[in-house]
Amino acid sequence: MKEDPDRPGIMLEPYEEVKIDTDLDYVSGIIDKLNDRKGVLLDI
Amino acid sequence: MTLKVPTRGLLGYRNSLTTDTKGTAQFRSIYLEHDEYAGEIKKNNKGALIQCVGAGKTTAYSLRKIEDKGTLFVGVGAPTYEGMVIGEHVLANDMEMNAVKSKAMTNIRVTGAVDIVEKMAPPRIMGLEDAIAYIRDDELVEVTPKHIRIRKKVLS
Numbered sequence: 001m002k003e004d005p006d007r008p009g010i011m012l013e014p015y016e017e018v019k020i021d022t023d024l025d026y027v028s029g030i031i032d033k034l035n036d037r038k039g040v041l042l043d044i
Numbered sequence: 045m046t047l048k049v050p051t052r053g054l055l056g057y058r059n060s061l062t063t064d065t066k067g068t069a070q071f072r073s074i075y076l077e078h079d080e081y082a083g084e085i086k087k088n089n090k091g092a093l094i095q096c097v098g099a100g101k102t103t104a105y106s107l108r109k110i111e112d113k114g115t116l117f118v119g120v121g122a123p124t125y126e127g128m129v130i131g132e133h134v135l136a137n138d139m140e141m142n143a144v145k146s147k148a149m150t151n152i153r154v155t156g157a158v159d160i161v162e163k164m165a166p167p168r169i170m171g172l173e174d175a176i177a178y179i180r181d182d183e184l185v186e187v188t189p190k191h192i193r194i195r196k197k198v199l200s
Contacts, residue, residue: 022069037053038082043046
């Protein structure tokens with residue numbers, strides 16, 4: 001974690017772009033679990 | 045599908061994904077950017093089973109009883125020490141257990157001692173990533189060339 005140089009006091013953390021290819025049956029479960037881990041859906 | 049996830053949120057996730065999708069999912073991730081802190085990530089709220097007496101090797105006799113309290117992280121004959129986390133409790137509170145207690149010697153011989161070990165569920169062996177993702181604020185991961193263990197910060 002590091003402080004935002006433009007906004008003092010705001011902490012930044014690294015984010016990753018995650019691509020998952022799987023059957024449609026598993027999609028909702030995966031999204032639920034990654035939402036719990038603070039993930040945000042970009043594209044489906 | 046594509047998602048943006050904090051790097052710390054991906055710790056230990058690959059195993060979970062493999063289990064959930066029965067190994068059929070393909071997973072790729074690459075650094076995207078630094079962004080605002082996303083907040084606390086919720087961890088499981090189960091307590092720990094802690095070795096409560098001094099160093100020693102675990103016995104089938106005691107592990108068989110401890111197994112009823114939750115999931116074990118160590119198998120029979122594993123070296124343990126006071127304060128080491130030997131399993132996950134089914135309830136939210138921590139519980140101290142004695143995993144090195146051996147059965148008192150008697151004149152009675154019982155067949156099927158080997159069956160006890162065979163009937164026990166295999167221990168949950170964690171890798172470094174899983175262990176880091178698993179620990180709570182009052183725990184540490186101990187890494188040695190041969191073992192990865194979880195222990196309490198304060199051992200006794």
